[in-house]
Every structure is written in C-alpha cells, then in structure tokens.
Amino acid sequence: xxxxxxxxxxxxxxxxxxxxxxxxxxxxxxxxxxxxxxxxxxxxxxxxxxxxxxxxxxxxxxxxxxxxxxxxxxxxxxxxxxxxxxxxxxxxxxxxxxxxxxxxxxxxxxxxxxxxxxxxxxxxxxxxxxxxxxxxxxxxxxxxxxxxxxxxxxxxxxxxxxxxxxxxxxxxxxxxxxxxxxxxxxxxxxxxxxxxxxxxxxxxxxxxxxxxxxxxxxxxxxxxxxxxxxxxxxxxxxxxxxxxxxxxxxxxxxxxxxxxxxxxxxxxxxxxxxxxxxxxxxxxxxxxxxxxxxxxxxxxxxxxxxxxxxxxxxxxxxxxxxxxxxxxxxxxxxx
Amino acid sequence: xxxxxxxxxxxxxxxxxxxxxxxxxxxxxxxxxxxxxxxxxxxxxxxxxxxxxxxxxxxxxxxxxxxxxxxxxxxxxxxxxxxxxxxxxxxxxxxxxxxxxxxxxxxxxxxxxxxxxxxxxxxxxxxxxxxxxxxxxxxxxxxxxxxxxxxxxxxxxxxxxxxxxxxxxxxxxxxxxxxxxxxxxxxxxxxxxxxxxxxxxxxxxxxxxxxxxxxxxxxxxxxxxxxxxxxxxxxxxxxxxxxxxxxxxxxxxxxxxxxxxxxxxxxxxxxxxxxxxxxxxxxxxxxxxxxxxxxxxx
Amino acid sequence: xxxxxxxxxxxxxxxxxxxxxxxxxxxxxxxxxxxxxxxxxxxxxxxxxxxxxxxxxxxxxxxxxxxxxxxxxxxxxxxxxxxxxxxxxxxxxxxxxxxxxxxxxxxxxxxxxxxxxxxxxxxxxxxxxxxxxxxxxxxxxxxxxxxxxxxxxxxxxxxxxxxxxxxxxxxxxxxxxxxxxxxxxxxxxxxxxxxxxxxxxxxxxxxxxxxxxxxxxxxxxxxxxxxxxxxxxxxxxxxxxxxxxxxxxxxxxxxxxxxxxxxxxxxxxxxxxxxxxxxxxxxxxxxxxxxxxxxxxxxxxxxxxxxxxxxxxxxxxxxxxxxxxxxxxxxxxxx
Numbered sequence: 004x005x006x007x008x009x010x011x012x013x014x015x016x017x018x019x020x021x022x023x024x025x026x027x028x029x030x031x032x033x034x035x036x037x038x039x040x041x042x043x044x045x046x047x048x049x050x051x052x053x054x055x056x057x058x059x060x061x062x063x064x065x066x067x068x069x070x071x072x073x074x075x076x077x078x079x080x081x082x083x084x085x086x087x088x089x090x091x092x093x094x095x096x097x098x099x100x101x102x103x104x105x106x107x108x109x110x111x112x113x114x115x116x117x118x119x120x121x122x123x124x125x126x127x128x129x130x131x132x133x134x135x136x137x138x139x140x141x142x143x144x145x146x147x148x149x150x151x152x153x154x155x156x157x158x159x160x161x162x163x164x165x166x167x168x169x170x171x172x173x174x175x176x177x178x179x180x181x182x183x184x185x186x187x188x189x190x191x192x193x194x195x196x197x198x199x200x201x202x203x204x205x206x207x208x209x210x211x212x213x214x215x216x217x218x219x220x221x222x223x224x225x226x227x228x229x230x231x232x233x234x235x236x237x238x239x240x241x242x243x244x245x246x247x248x249x250x251x252x253x254x255x256x257x258x259x260x261x262x263x264x265x266x267x268x269x270x271x272x273x274x275x276x277x278x279x280x281x282x283x284x285x286x287x288x289x290x291x292x293x294x295x296x297x298x299x300x301x302x303x304x305x306x307x308x309x310x311x312x313x314x315x316x317x318x319x320x321x322x323x324x325x326x327x328x329x330x331x332x333x334x335x336x337x338x
Numbered sequence: 339x340x341x342x343x344x345x346x347x348x349x350x351x352x353x354x355x356x357x358x359x360x361x362x363x364x365x366x367x368x369x370x371x372x373x374x375x376x377x378x379x380x381x382x383x384x385x386x387x388x389x390x391x392x393x394x395x396x397x398x399x400x401x402x403x404x405x406x407x408x409x410x411x412x413x414x415x416x417x418x419x420x421x422x423x424x425x426x427x428x429x430x431x432x433x434x435x436x437x438x439x440x441x442x443x444x445x446x447x448x449x450x451x452x453x454x455x456x457x458x459x460x461x462x463x464x465x466x467x468x469x470x471x472x473x474x475x476x477x478x479x480x481x482x483x484x485x486x487x488x489x490x491x492x493x494x495x496x497x498x499x500x501x502x503x504x505x506x507x508x509x510x511x512x513x514x515x516x517x518x519x520x521x522x523x524x525x526x527x528x529x530x531x532x533x534x535x536x537x538x539x540x541x542x543x544x545x546x547x548x549x550x551x552x553x554x555x556x557x558x559x560x561x562x563x564x565x566x567x568x569x570x571x572x573x574x575x576x577x578x579x580x581x582x583x584x585x586x587x588x589x590x591x592x593x594x595x596x597x598x599x600x601x602x603x604x605x606x607x608x609x610x611x612x613x614x615x616x617x618x619x620x621x622x623x624x625x626x627x628x629x630x631x632x633x634x635x636x
Numbered sequence: 637x638x639x640x641x642x643x644x645x646x647x648x649x650x651x652x653x654x655x656x657x658x659x660x661x662x663x664x665x666x667x668x669x670x671x672x673x674x675x676x677x678x679x680x681x682x683x684x685x686x687x688x689x690x691x692x693x694x695x696x697x698x699x700x701x702x703x704x705x706x707x708x709x710x711x712x713x714x715x716x717x718x719x720x721x722x723x724x725x726x727x728x729x730x731x732x733x734x735x736x737x738x739x740x741x742x743x744x745x746x747x748x749x750x751x752x753x754x755x756x757x758x759x760x761x762x763x764x765x766x767x768x769x770x771x772x773x774x775x776x777x778x779x780x781x782x783x784x785x786x787x788x789x790x791x792x793x794x795x796x797x798x799x800x801x802x803x804x805x806x807x808x809x810x811x812x813x814x815x816x817x818x819x820x821x822x823x824x825x826x827x828x829x830x831x832x833x834x835x836x837x838x839x840x841x842x843x844x845x846x847x848x849x850x851x852x853x854x855x856x857x858x859x860x861x862x863x864x865x866x867x868x869x870x871x872x873x874x875x876x877x878x879x880x881x882x883x884x885x886x887x888x889x890x891x892x893x894x895x896x897x898x899x900x901x902x903x904x905x906x907x908x909x910x911x912x913x914x915x916x917x918x919x920x921x922x923x924x925x926x927x928x929x930x931x932x933x934x935x936x937x938x939x940x941x942x943x944x945x946x947x948x949x950x951x952x953x954x955x956x957x958x959x960x961x962x963x964x965x966x967x968x969x970x971x
Binding site: 526527529 | 695698700723724726727728730731732734735736739740741742743744745753754757758800803807
C-alpha cells in the first residue's frame with residue numbers, strides 16, 4: 004500500500020455526514036455522523052439491512068433528498084477536491100450524471116418506457132456535453148457495446164420493453180457511464196436480477212470500473228455480493244457506520260458484534276452449516292432510537308456503558324485501517 | 339425449541355386501518371370536516387323537520403302570500419302563503435332520503451354485481467358487464483322519464499329510477515379493484531384454506547374495496563340529490579303538495595321577478611347538500627389513496 | 637408407506653394471445669414434464685431462476701391451479717383430475733407459505749381473525765376455544781399473545797411471515813409448500829424464520845416443498861432438491877452432494893454464480909453467458925444448449941434422456957448419458 008503521507012487524496016472523502024428527517028414535528032437522524040472515503044479504482048461496499056440508511060447515504064451524496072422536512076449537515080463532502088456541500092442546486096445538477104452517477108435497483112422503472120434507449124443514453128451527453136442527438140449516436144452505440152449489448156447498432160433504437168431485466172440494467176449502466184463519471188453509486192443494482200444474470204452484471208461493473216479508473220460505492224444487503232466484488236466494506240446499522248475494513252479483513256476478523264452476528268446468520272451454498280444463528284430482536288424505529296449504542300439491545304456482549312453513550316469508530320489495532328464502533332470489542336482510543 | 343422472541347418490538351400504532359386512515363386524511367384536508375359537519379347538520383334538520391319546522395309545510399295562508407324573508411318566515415312564503423323554510427326542511431327529507439337510499443341500493447346491488455363479475459371472470463363477467471353497459475348507455479334523465487312514465491310518479495319510483503342509473507356505475511368501480519385483489523397472495527391463501535367463494539368475496543374482497551367504493555358513494559349521493567331535484571323540477575317526481583327542493587324551484591320560476599326568494603333558497607339548499615357531500619367525498623378519496631399505502635409499510 | 641407427494645410428468649401451459657385479432661396464440665410451457673417425490677418429514681427443494689416454472693409447480697402441487705397433464709398423488713390419492721369442490725377435504729392437509737409477507741395477509745383483518753378463520757371454517761376448534769388456540773399458535777411461532785388484536789400493518793416483514801406460518805399450521809397440515817418464504821426478508825430475519833420453519837418441520841414431522849432461487853438457503857434447509865430450467869427438471873439429488881459435485885452444466889453455473897459470503901472463496905463469480913431464453917419459444921433440443929459451454933450437435937438436436945446416476949441422483953444431460961456417448965460429435969467451439 005502506498006505511504007499514507009504521499010498517497011494521493013481519495014476520490015471521495017466524507018466526514019461527519021448527518022441527514023435528518025422531520026417526523027411528527029421532531030427531527031430524527033436517518034444517518035448519523037458518517038465518515039468514509041473512496042479511492043479511484045476502488046469499490047466500497049456499504050452493507051446493511053433495510054432501514055440502516057445505506058440508500059439515504061448515497062442520496063445525500065447526490066443531494067437528491069426532498070427540500071422540505073430534510074436536513075443535511077456534514078463537516079466535509081469532498082469529491083475530487085471539490086466540496087459538494089456548498090454547491091447550489093444548479094451546480095449539483097451539472098455534477099450529477101456527469102462527474103458522479105447513480106444506478107438504482109429496479110431496471111424496470113429506471114427507464115422511460117416511451118423513449119428509445121438510444122435517446123435515454125444520449126440524454127446525459129446532450130445535457131452535459133452539449134452534443135446533438137446525431138453527434139451523440141456513435142458514442143451511444145459504443146457505450147452499448149461496452150456494456151455488452153449484442154448488436155448494439157441495431158438495438159439503439161429499441162424501446163425498454165424489448166429488453167430483458169439484465170439487459171435493461173446494462174442500459175442503465177450505459178446511461179450512468181455516458182459522461183465518464185469519476186464516481187459511480189450503485190444502489191442494490193443486482194438485487195432484482197436472477198443469480199446468473201447478477202454474476203454477469205457484477206462482473207461488468209468490475210470490468211468497467213477498472214477500465215475507467217472510477218471509484219464505486221456499491222450498496223447491498225448481501226454479504227455474498229460484498230465478498231465477491233468489494234475492496235473495502237462499511238457496515239451500517241440503524242443509521243450508524245459500525246465497522247469499516249478491507250474485505251478480507253472484515254470477513255476474517257469481524258469485530259463489531261453486529262457484523263459478526265450477521266456473518267453467522269447467513270447460510271452458504273458452498274458448505275454445510277450446523278445452524279444459522281439468528282439475531283434476536285428487531286431494528287429500532289427511527290423515532291425511537293435508544294441512547295448510546297443502537298445495537299446494544301440485541302448484543303450479546305453489551306455492558307452498562309453501551310447504553311450510556313454511543314461508541315466512536317476506533318481502530319481495531321495500532322494504526323489499522325480496520326475500524327469499529329464498539330466499546331467492548333474495539334477499546335477506547337480515537338482514530 | 340423455538341427461540342423466544344421476547345424483545346420483539348411491535349410497531350405501536352394500533353387500531354383499525356380504515357379508521358386511522360380516515361381520521362388522518364380528514365385532518366390533512368380540513369375542509370372534509372366542514373363537509374361532514376355540514377352534511378350532518380342537514381341530516382339532523384331533515385330528520386327533525388317536524389321539530390324544527392315552525393309551520394306546517396302545506397298549510398296555506400292567504401294573508402301571508404309572497405312575503406319576503408323575515409324573522410317569522412326565514413325563507414319567506416310562496417304564492418299560497420306556505421312557509422318556505424318549513425317546506426325546505428321537509429323537502430330536505432325527500433332529497434336526502436332519495437339520495438342516500440338510491441346510493442345504498444345502487445351500492446349493494448351494483449357493488450355485488452361488480453364483485454361477482456370481477457371474481458368469476460370469463461362468461462359471468464362478460465354477461466354482467468354487457469348488461470351494465472346497456473344500462474349505462476341510457477342518459478339519466480331519459481331513464482328517469484321512462485321509468486316514471488311506466489310506473490307512475492311517486493317517491494319509490496324516483497328511487498328506483500335513480501338506483502337504476504347508479505347500479506352500473508357501482509358495478510364498474512367494484513369490478514376493477516376486485517380483479518386486482520383476487521390475484522393477491524392473501525386471496526390465494528384463502529383458496530388454499532378451502533374457503534367458499536362466497537366467504538372469500540364477502541369477508542376478504544369486499545372489505546378491501548370498500549374504501550374506493552365509499553368515496554364514489556359519497557360523491558354520487560350528491561349527484562343523486564341533484565337528479566332528484568331535476569326530476570322534481572320537471573314534474574317527474576313526488577307529487578305536490580309534498581314539498582321537494584326541485585318542485586319549489588319550479589314553482590318559484592313563475593314568480594321569479596316578484597319573489598326571487600322562492601327559487602333562491604331551495605337552490606341554496608341543493609348547493610349546500612351537494613357541496614357538503616363533495617367535500618366529504620374528497621376527504622374520503624384522500625383517505626383511500628396515498629395514506630393506506632403508507633400505513634401498509636411496517 | 638407411500639411417499640407424501642408424488643408428481644409424475646406434470647404439465648401446465650399458459651396461452652398468451654398476440655396480434656390484433658388474437659391471431660397468433662403463443663403457448664408458454666411453464667411446466668413441461670416434471671416428476672419428483674417428497675417424503676414425509678422431508679424438505680425437498682425446488683431451485684431455479686425466474687421463469688423456470690418452480691412457483692407454478694408449487695401451485696399445481698397444492699391444486700391451486702389445474703394441471704394440463706400428468707399425475708399428482710398426495711398420500712396415495714390421485715388429485716390431478718379432481719374438481720375444486722372434491723378437493724376441499726384436502727385443504728387441511730396441505731398448506732402454503734407465500735413469498736411476499738406484505739400481501740399474504742388480509743390487511744383489513746386482525747391477526748386473531750386471520751388465524752381463527754380456518755379453525756372456524758373447518759370446525760377444528762369449538763368457537764369458545766378459538767382465542768385460546770390462536771394464542772397457542774402465536775406462541776408456537778414466537779409472537780406475543782396481544783398480537784391477536786392487531787392488524788398486519790403493525791408488524792414487520794419477518795413477523796408477518798411468522799403469522800403466515802401460524803396460519804398454515806392452524807389446520808395441522810402434513811405438507812407445506814413454501815414459495816420463496818424468506819426471499820423478501822432482511823438477511824438476519826431470514827435466519828429467524830428459517831430456524832422457526834426447521835424446528836416446526838422436526839417437531840411436527842412436516843413434509844416441505846421448498847421453492848427458492850437462493851442456493852445457500854436451500855442447502856441449509858433441504859435434504860434433497862431438484863433444479864429446474866425452462867419448465868423441466870434438469871437434475872435431482874441429495875444435499876450436499878448435488879452442490880459439491882453438480883452434474884448438469886446449469887447446476888454448475890448456478891452454483892458458481894451464487895455469491896458466497898467469504899472473499900477467500902467466491903472472489904470471482906463465474907459468468908454464464910447469454911440470457912434466460914423465452915419460455916414461449918424454447919431452444920430446440922436441450923433447452924440449455926445456447927448457454928452451455930459443453931454443447932454438442934446432439935445437444936442441439938435432441939432433448940436429453942433422464943438418466944439415473946444412483947444414490948438418488950439423476951440428470952438430464954447428454955454428457956452423463958452413456959447411451960448418448962456414441963452419438964455425440966466432437967464438441968463445437970463456443971466463442
């Protein structure tokens with residue numbers, strides 16, 4: 004690994020990101036004080052279950068949240084040296100689809116059914132690069148080719164309903180990559196796809212990321228997908244980032260009790276497991292978050308101090324990049 | 339042993355989903371409360387007409403002919419000296435009765451036909467809906483004239499006429515959600531349980547389409563009241579001297595310049611009744627659509 | 637003692653109309669000659685991707701839909717040809733658990749009514765004792781007694797699935813068809829529900845037909861399984877043998893593409909090329925040949941015979957059929 008003093012600055016650096024929503028007259032935080040970074044040519048997987056805030060995280064990065072009833076604060080959200088928090092909506096618009104792009108879970112609804120895919124892929128080029136439709140056409144065909152759509156030149160004028168789910172997701176990827184973004188945000192991009200198609204699309208994303216040197220944030224609930232494609236992993240629970248580590252380190256040595264419990268509760272296709280160990284209890288709802296560590300109520304390691312205050316992310320070992328937010332299992336030194 | 343889930347948190351909101359959604363929607367759209375309140379007030383006045391009416395509605399008085407509104411005669415008097423306020427109260431009974439009863443009958447008959455058509459599909463569906471289409475193709479007024487001409491003008495016949503126009507409409511709006519719901523997993527579960535078709539339709543499908551139907555029911559009650567007024571205005575409805583709002587307007591036409599209040603007040607009554615029901619219906623409509631979907635997510 | 641459920645050569649076709657006047661009628665061969673057995677107290681898995689027909693098989697087994705051909709024998713009784721009316725008596729003995737916990741419970745009924753209705757309709761419990769029995773059922777699935785007075789929307793997905801399981805158990809069935817019962821649930825909740833079902837299976841001696849696309853879940857829960865592709869079973873075998881040594885190339889591809897929560901194992905997901913073909917226009921010969929890395933001319937011409945391999949394993953593939961060995965020409969090169 005490069006020497007931390009002379010290593011290039013990360014592509015994306017986020018510090019202290021908090022997003023709050025107003026519910027029943029009170030502000031509640033959906034994500035709380037998140038800090039993470041993504042390098043070029045690196046895939047950061049954000050993994051967690053429903054309600055943990057992983058989607059809200061990337062929506063916050065893109066500033067795609069509603070204006071009213073929603074409050075975004077951060078110490079820093081820095082993309083390529085540019086601070087995103089201070090930008091106006093117009094300035095953000097010129098970044099979206101251009102320097103940072105997003106793909107969503109449902110390929111069926113991500114495409115406009117009444118426009119050809121050619122037009123939809125050309126649109127970012129027309130909007131951000133000022134091309135005309137005719138000028139964009141060769142680039143569109145090239146993109147379709149890159150994402151693995153056979154007979155690209157013929158299919159460019161087809162409509163979304165003429166494609167299967169996996170093909171549609173490739174079209175969506177082509178749209179996202181049209182302007183060569185630095186950062187790709189993928190929110191559960193393969194969850195709605197069949198297993199064999201999922202493998203194709205994940206491999207495609209990995210290839211494209213490497214070819215274009217993009218940074219990628221991949222959101223998923225599947226630890227299997229994480230193991231297959233991530234370089235680094237951030238685990239989220241109830242709005243907090245509870246553990247971050249390199250992918251091999253995370254699976255070999257899960258420190259946060261939630262991460263450990265999660266790994267132990269999943270059956271595997273490659274080996275027999277005597278018993279999956281369920282995590283008892285449920286995620287607390289956003290308006291009834293407990294004081295202190297939010298996982299304490301379900302944690303087998305919990306001690307008194309866990310319900311008093313929330314633990315910060317602390318390195319697991321001396322100077323390690325593996326950090327976990329746990330009083331019991333990750334000591335007390337701050338990063 | 340099954341692991342006990344002692345620390346399971348049940349989401350605390352409780353109570354019938356329909357009631358909660360209703361109150362929620364009404365609070366969102368404050369005018370719905372106005373509509374509800376207004377309609378309740380009219381209903382109370384109508385039901386309590388014998389109590390509230392200061393005069394006998396068919397009592398004529400040569401002395402008091404064509405008097406403008408005053409403290410004694412709130413709405414003035416007509417050409418026979420009858421107190422228009424009292425007549426309006428009794429007229430309200432007719433209008434509201436016809437409105438509510440026609441809609442209820444239309445809902446039960448038409449709704450049942452729609453559910454049956456949607457549930458069984460195929461031939462049953464085709465037959466029922468084609469008959470409904472034929473009924474729908476008759477303009478309301480023509481339908482009314484035909485029925486009244488055949489059966490004679492009377493209150494029950496007016497109700498029959500209006501019900502006949504409402505049955506196909508209710509059938510239509512009951513059929514579509516039935517078709518959507520019958521594919522849902524909980525209906526499949528009913529089949530897997532061996533429940534009879536009647537039980538499934540009555541206990542499982544109807545409660546889930548009731549909300550949409552009730553929205554239209556309240557809006558169509560307004561329509562029914564207007565249609566009744568139209569029938570009475572044309573002389574197709576209840577026979578005089580029984581007061582009806584439409585009939586009062588018609589009588590007032592002949593004296594429109596000398597005694598405009600004769601037509602004006604019954605017109606305002608119709609306006610209030612229709613408006614209150616529309617406000618109520620709009621509130622119900624809000625209750626049906628987005629809210630129920632939101633409260634569905636655990 | 638006869639098997640609990642015996643399916644033989646089951647077929648189900650759906651017609652889809654095309655063309656302005658319904659001219660072209662294309663037929664989707666959703667289930668095209670499926671045979672297998674489920675023993676008492678056994679969990680039999682049915683695995684495949686979308687469109688393979690596994691859900692349809694599940695519904696046919698329960699006689700929720702009518703088969704077009706073939707036989708279904710439940711505890712020695714032939715039920716394929718019976719009318720719905722005459723099947724009523726069977727409803728107590730076979731039940732279903734559905735995929736979507738959000739639509740499998742009537743939103744307008746309290747949980748108590750949902751669980752009490754089968755007891756009432758089938759006359760299982762005297763009316764006065766129904767509330768007590770409902771509480772017993774709730775306890776059996778790990779829910780508190782006050783759940784009976786609440787509505788489904790007040791419960792989380794995992795809790796709703798437990799209610800659905802309680803409903804299925806209320807009639808004391810011998811056989812349960814579970815159609816993707818945990819796919820819509822969060823990962824850690826999956827473990828809870830799988831655990832519950834496993835306990836109930838053992839305690840009550842139930843037979844399960846477990847339909848899923850998730851190999852890890854199937855490996856954990858089932859003793860035997862069948863792999864389906866485009867309406868037909870391509871391989872049958874016992875867990876774990878069928879996972880550790882898959883015979884059919886599709887089974888191999890499915891296994892290789894399934895993400896494993898372990899970066900030291902599943903780092904690159906093996907890619908299976910091509911799309912899942914259309915069920916209304918299946919390829920000639922073996923349905924899988926367009927995507928199969930070992931396809932030969934014989935595979936393109938003739939559908940493979942069903943070959944018993946001993947030890948309860950069987951497969952439909954020319955590569956494993958000794959009778960085909962002589963007829964196969966040299967494998968043609970795939971791009």
